[in-house]
Amino acid sequence: MPRFLELKVADCKRLNADYFELWLEAPSLAPLCKPGMFFELKAQTAAQERKLFKPISVAGVLNDRISFIIKAIGPGTRALAEVQPGETLFALGPLGNDFPLVEGKNVLLVSGGVGWPPLGFLSDLLKERNKITHIHGGAGASDIFPCDRAYTVDGSAGEKGLVTQDLPQILTDQNIDIIYSCGPLPMIGAVQKIAPKIPHFASLEAYMACGLGACHGCVVPVGESYLRVCADGPVFNAADIRWEEI
Numbered sequence: 001m002p003r004f005l006e007l008k009v010a011d012c013k014r015l016n017a018d019y020f021e022l023w024l025e026a027p028s029l030a031p032l033c034k035p036g037m038f039f040e041l042k043a044q045t046a047a048q049e050r051k052l053f054k055p056i057s058v059a060g061v062l063n064d065r066i067s068f069i070i071k072a073i074g075p076g077t078r079a080l081a082e083v084q085p086g087e088t089l090f091a092l093g094p095l096g097n098d099f100p101l102v103e104g105k106n107v108l109l110v111s112g113g114v115g116w117p118p119l120g121f122l123s124d125l126l127k128e129r130n131k132i133t134h135i136h137g138g139a140g141a142s143d144i145f146p147c148d149r150a151y152t153v154d155g156s157a158g159e160k161g162l163v164t165q166d167l168p169q170i171l172t173d174q175n176i177d178i179i180y181s182c183g184p185l186p187m188i189g190a191v192q193k194i195a196p197k198i199p200h201f202a203s204l205e206a207y208m209a210c211g212l213g214a215c216h217g218c219v220v221p222v223g224e225s226y227l228r229v230c231a232d233g234p235v236f237n238a239a240d241i242r243w244e245e246i
């Protein structure tokens, strides 16, 4: 069972109107972090005292520090956006499983919105030994991060439309061997529907309460049962998910 910790903030800076990057000092935890894993984070403010932790994917590791790229969309994440270097915040992690790594493959990364950070971290590990194509989509320009092809629903950056709209062509043109995805469930389900025969590992987003496998509030239909995204995932073989029940 992971320990509840108070971690020191090394840096916290705005990336754009919606997103910020948080760096935490964690010398003993940084080496344990792998793409797909997440932390439960909470700011140490009076207003947050009785609030739930927020599950946030690890976006990267540099020496003793762990980075998180977070969208400020509610009270919990907005409180995290206000933390200052030198302050501490509450943390649990690293939690969850990680993406299996490959070598010598044509890899497609498909992310949507806050699904970009774990796949950016994964790309850093895979790019030396694989050919990577990363496509990324979001609602608008502020959701877009570095990638090979960007899509926005409102057309304010990249191509107008959904990240999956050119997928059949990309799979053929790039001769894709394996897919990794992270983003909204409908996006991941669409990827799996378009490419059912290509190995596909997906990190799922789910509402989490305890984040530790106790409340069963985050279950998804997988195989012949229901598995917890927080404790059994968040990375699953997309072919094992019963998409028709989601």
Ligand code: FES
Residues within 6 Å of the ligand: 207, 208, 209, 210, 211, 212, 213, 214, 215, 216, 217, 218, 219, 228, 229, 230, 231
């Ligand atoms: Fe409680 Fe996953 S959030 S079991």
